[in-house]
Amino acid sequence: MAADAHGALFRPIVPHQHSRVTYAELFFDLVFVFAVTQISHNLLGHFTPLGALQVTMLFLAVWWVWVYTSWITNWLNPEKTPVRLLLFALTLGGLVLSTSIPKAFDDRGLWFALAYAAMQVGKTVFLWVATPPSRPLARMNAIRITSWLALSAVFWIAGGFAKGETRLVLWGIALVIEYLSPAVRFWIPRYGASSVADWVIEGGHMAERCAGFIIIALGESIIVTGATFAELTWTIENVAAFVSAFVGTLAMWWIYFNKGAEAGSEEISKSSEPGRLARLAYTYLHMPIVAGIIVTAVADELVLKHPGGHSDLRTVLSATGGPLLFLIGTILFKHSFRGFLQLSHGVGIIVLCGIAWFAHDLSPLWLSLLTTAIMVVVAVWESISLRSDTPE
Structure with a gap:
């Protein structure tokens, strides 16, 4: 859509040039x-x-x-x-x-x-x-x-x-x-x-916009964690919960941005049907990713306030459900342009489902540490496997 007298309000599309987010x-x-x-x-x-x-x-x-x-x-x-x-x-x-x-x-x-x-x-x-x-x-x-x-x-x-x-x-x-x-x-x-x-779109711009919303959601998680921790008495349990929440958020960032975001941007930019990919990967499949981050932020606040004792139902659902939604979203998002399912993500999903069965017997802190460890393993596993340029 070139910007001309017949479409002056439209973005100019220059071949091989990415339209920046304003x-x-x-x-x-x-x-x-x-x-x-x-x-x-x-x-x-x-x-x-x-x-x-x-x-x-x-x-x-x-x-x-x-x-x-x-x-x-x-x-x-x-x-x-x-x-x-x-x-x-x-x-x-x-x-x-x-x-x-x-x-x-x-x-x-x-x-x-x-x-x-x-x-x-x-x-x-x-x-x-x-x-x-x-x-x-x-x-x-x-x-x-x-x-x-x-x-x-x-x-x-x-x-x-x-x-x-x-x-x-x-x-x-x-x-x-x-x-x-x-x-x-x-x-x-x-x-x-x-x-x-x-649906003529500039694919790189759409990818960057959705990546920006992921940053918004992750930033909100950091804000919730920091604001909650600032109001608490700093005990060993609270500090451990704070570190676990931060590392978990960092693992989510790594899973989405280290390989997926850039690869998705490149794929949609060169796609012959960018509108179709944008509808699937960026309009629909980003929803569980963002929802997972939001639910995980809720879990982080619950764990920070009550790290000890047995995990109640809402702590179990949010602590396991948040990462689960995130991994389901990212595995489907990456499949939409890679054409294969990430084994690391699939294993992470299965393990999180398994943990949910006995999570009630764990303290909120240990549940948080365990789910964070799973997300870190997924992030490291994917990074190593894709570095070797072979599907997992």
């Missing part, structure tokens, strides 16, 4: 540091089956509004003033969204729904208007996306007015609509579905 995009991302923090704290305070379901829905909404914005700014150029102003408006909307998270299923549900619907529909309408008739495929794609998001917005806002289980159901329908839409290529009556070839 400062306006990074400014927009700041709100989602807060959003991720709100989600983890919400899970910590509502660790029940219903609470976990509600937090999952909120996470899916936050991820979806962020990743859709990344798609929009992959097409449009944030260095252009109208696009930059759009990002600033979305930042304000994201702030309202984030501050509504703790009471989204109470008295701030309508605020959450209005902020979410306004962000999703507003930016796609902007894309529609910014796409000139001389780009019929891109314009039709914008119309399709707007149609699906407008439909889901009806359920979001209706859920904001509803109460209790009705809100849960209506928002669930809205999420199904939005998550289904890319899979069916935004099919609409009369005009049919879009072609994946219509």
Whole structure:
């Protein structure tokens, strides 16, 4: 999409040149540091089956509004003033969204729904208007996306007015609509579905944007660990839990960034169908990766506050479930461009499932140390195996 008189707001695409992430995009991302923090704290305070379901829905909404914005700014150029102003408006909307998270299923549900619907529909309408008739495929794609998001917005806002289980159901329908839409290529009556070839993207930019969100999630984990540890009396157990939490976060960084992130960026940059890979690897498969980091941050806080005694159910679920989600996400993400499943990740997944069976008999500290050790082994194993340029 070259920037010309017929598409002045679009990013210029220069062959063999990577479109950098702009400062306006990074400014927009700041709100989602807060959003991720709100989600983890919400899970910590509502660790029940219903609470976990509600937090999952909120996470899916936050991820979806962020990743859709990344798609929009992959097409449009944030260095252009109208696009930059759009990002600033979305930042304000994201702030309202984030501050509504703790009471989204109470008295701030309508605020959450209005902020979410306004962000999703507003930016796609902007894309529609910014796409000139001389780009019929891109314009039709914008119309399709707007149609699906407008439909889901009806359920979001209706859920904001509803109460209790009705809100849960209506928002669930809205999420199904939005998550289904890319899979069916935004099919609409009369005009049919879009072609994946219509989703012209700059692959390196998309990879960098998603890697940035991983950094946001990891940074939130560090913030939670540091803030919790600062308020505690520093005992040997607490210090050990603090070190375990930090090393576990470092292992997650290593597993994702040491080999996977750069390889994924290279693969999508040279792919003949970058839109298809972006939809699978960066839109869908990054969700369990981010969710795993958030759940692990919850476990780290629980272990720091209560390192001794037997592990209760929420400690077991978060301490093993967080790394498990992360490894499932990374093994599928890497499989999408490598074509084989990492043995190190698969073994890590199996061992974590095994630990969950007897984790109740372990203290939270020992459970944390054990799960951290598994993540370190996975990171080292993958690094050594790929250094020899042979699949594990």
